[in-house]
Amino acid sequence: MPRYDNRIGRRRTRLHLWGTPVLSVMLGSMLVAILPIVAQSPFMPPAGLMMLLAWRVLRPEIWPLWIGFPLGLFDDVMSGQPIGSAGFVWTVILLALDIEGQRHFWRDYWHGWFIAALALTFAVLAGWAIVHLSGHGGALRLMAPQLVLAIGLFPFVVRLCAVLDRWRLP
Amino acid sequence: MAPPSSRRPGYDRKAQYGLFATYVIAIVGAIVSLLLLVVSIADPAGFNALRAAGNEITRPVAAGLRALVMGVGNIDEQIAAYINAGSQNAALRRQVDANRTKLIEADAIRQENIRLKSLLRLTETDAGTVAAGHLINSTASSAARVARLDIGSGNGVQSGMPVRAPEGLVGRVLRTGPNTADVLLLVDEGNVVPVRRTTDNIPGISSGRGDGTVEIRALNTERNPFKPGDIVVTSGIGGIYRPNIPVAIVARLQGDRAIAIPLANPGRVELIVVQRPFRPEEAAPRADAPAGEAPPANASAP
Numbered sequence: 001m002p003r004y005d006n007r008i009g010r011r012r013t014r015l016h017l018w019g020t021p022v023l024s025v026m027l028g029s030m031l032v033a034i035l036p037i038v039a040q041s042p043f044m045p046p047a048g049l050m051m052l053l054a055w056r057v058l059r060p061e062i063w064p065l066w067i068g069f070p071l072g073l074f075d076d077v078m079s080g081q082p083i084g085s086a087g088f089v090w091t092v093i094l095l096a097l098d099i100e101g102q103r104h105f106w107r108d109y110w111h112g113w114f115i116a117a118l119a120l121t122f123a124v125l126a127g128w129a130i131v132h133l134s135g136h137g138g139a140l141r142l143m144a145p146q147l148v149l150a151i152g153l154f155p156f157v158v159r160l161c162a163v164l165d166r167w168r169l170p
Numbered sequence: 171m172a173p174p175s176s177r178r179p180g181y182d183r184k185a186q187y188g189l190f191a192t193y194v195i196a197i198v199g200a201i202v203s204l205l206l207l208v209v210s211i212a213d214p215a216g217f218n219a220l221r222a223a224g225n226e227i228t229r230p231v232a233a234g235l236r237a238l239v240m241g242v243g244n245i246d247e248q249i250a251a252y253i254n255a256g257s258q259n260a261a262l263r264r265q266v267d268a269n270r271t272k273l274i275e276a277d278a279i280r281q282e283n284i285r286l287k288s289l290l291r292l293t294e295t296d297a298g299t300v301a302a303g304h305l306i307n308s309t310a311s312s313a314a315r316v317a318r319l320d321i322g323s324g325n326g327v328q329s330g331m332p333v334r335a336p337e338g339l340v341g342r343v344l345r346t347g348p349n350t351a352d353v354l355l356l357v358d359e360g361n362v363v364p365v366r367r368t369t370d371n372i373p374g375i376s377s378g379r380g381d382g383t384v385e386i387r388a389l390n391t392e393r394n395p396f397k398p399g400d401i402v403v404t405s406g407i408g409g410i411y412r413p414n415i416p417v418a419i420v421a422r423l424q425g426d427r428a429i430a431i432p433l434a435n436p437g438r439v440e441l442i443v444v445q446r447p448f449r450p451e452e453a454a455p456r457a458d459a460p461a462g463e464a465p466p467a468n469a470s471a472p
Contacts, residue, residue, distance in 0.1 A: 032311045033228040033318075036236035038436045040357060040382030044310035065192045069199030073206075077224035080309030080316050080352070083217045084206030091200040128313045134211040136360040137313035138380010146311065 012170040020168040021062055022071070024161070025051040029075040041142050045150035048075040049090065049123050054154065054161040057112035060101055068094045085130045093119045117151045124150065215329060215345055222347025225318055229350050232306040233320050298412065298446035301325035305353070305436055315358035315380060316344060317436055319351040327351045327444050330410065335442045338416035338433035339363065339404060343444065356432050357382055365417050366405040367396065373405055376417055376430070384418050386428040396420050396428035412448040
């Protein structure tokens with residue numbers, strides 16, 4: 001690899017441009033299905049949703065509104081939630097963020113983290129409620145470590161997406 | 171920083187229609203998700219093919235990583251064994267001597283047991299083992315406590331089969347794919363197991379709490395008879411689980427419920443065995459079983 005490569009006007013295929021964010025979210029969803037841990041309580045943060053929100057915070061125009069449906073269904077298959085759970089929750093989150101984006105024009109680091117924290121809280125609580133409706137799961141307080149991890153690790157996921165973004169763009 | 175203005179198409183008709191279409195597709199997607207959700211809650215075994223496909227994709231990686239983690243995880247124990255070898259050797263020798271006499275006694279008791287059982291015309295059914303496998307991963311981000319097995323319908327595993335480890339009961343099979351199966355763990359709220367106390371056969375019900383413990387409630391007494399230190403095993407009432415599989419040890423009392431810790435920790439068990447569902451009527455026809463005590467056969471179905 002040359003030490004100084006051209007960083008301007010690189011050739012990028014559509015697959016490279018659009019596949020990178022989609023694939024990174026899918027890998028995030030698969031993370032929990034790949035880790036060989038038999039957990040006694042739900043502690044893993046929803047990595048797929050965190051990737052989705054990180055891309056949304058970094059590049060607000062990147063996701064078409066309907067992307068929550070296919071990516072959410074994939075996440076459901078991987079995470080073991082009832083099918084349709086993340087498909088619904090993620091679409092609702094993207095719609096809500098869209099409305100929010102029309103109301104609040106200016107955005108910065110803290111604003112991004114705050115809306116991501118709200119979205120993650122909604123997703124974790126809704127996921128718990130859906131599992132509870134289907135007669136499984138446990139007490140609500142068991143979701144607290146997962147929520148704290150998800151909100152706390154979110155800035156790192158945004159950094160990861162920023163690195164991927166530099167590799168992605170021409 | 172101001173956001174880009176792709177959501178403000180201005181006078182461009184085509185862009186306006188395109189924007190409108192994304193809203194319509196998104197809302198339709200949300201509604202379809204809700205319908206899927208209702209279907210999958212009503213029928214937990216639904217979308218089996220979809221889930222099985224997902225499990226099959228991640229199975230090789232998870233199983234490979236699991237072997238790595240188990241190997242690395244045991245290194246400290248092996249090193250400690252080397253360091254303690256001398257003193258451990260002497261202690262183990264004493265233990266072997268003590269155990270030998272106990273083994274001989276146990277052998278005699280087993281012989282006597284067989285003789286008594288043949289006198290009572292009780293036929294011992296086989297353990298009903300279908301297949302043996304490993305737990306490779308679990309739903310660590312979802313509230314449902316479900317683990318995944320590296321064996322599936324190709325090995326004869328079917329949904330509803332009990333899963334146990336040498337240490338005790340692990341759960342029962344929820345869904346199966348060709349080479350994978352989902353196991354509803356004992357600690358899930360939806361898993362209800364009829365149990366009895368080992369010392370005096372007091373019947374109870376074990377249900378999960380979702381945090382690695384189960385709660386034991388007595389079936390037919392007013393106040394809770396269970397005390398810390400009690401060991402409960404499956405009673406075999408209502409079928410599915412074979413009798414006398416170790417379930418949990420009571421740790422503390424909380425009101426009229428006893429909080430117990432499962433004897434088989436799914437995170438540490440090496441090997442698990444899938445068994446055929448137990449049917450009490452074919453093992454030993456018993457007419458005197460009180461009907462009020464026995465929960466319905468599908469009591470533990472979600």
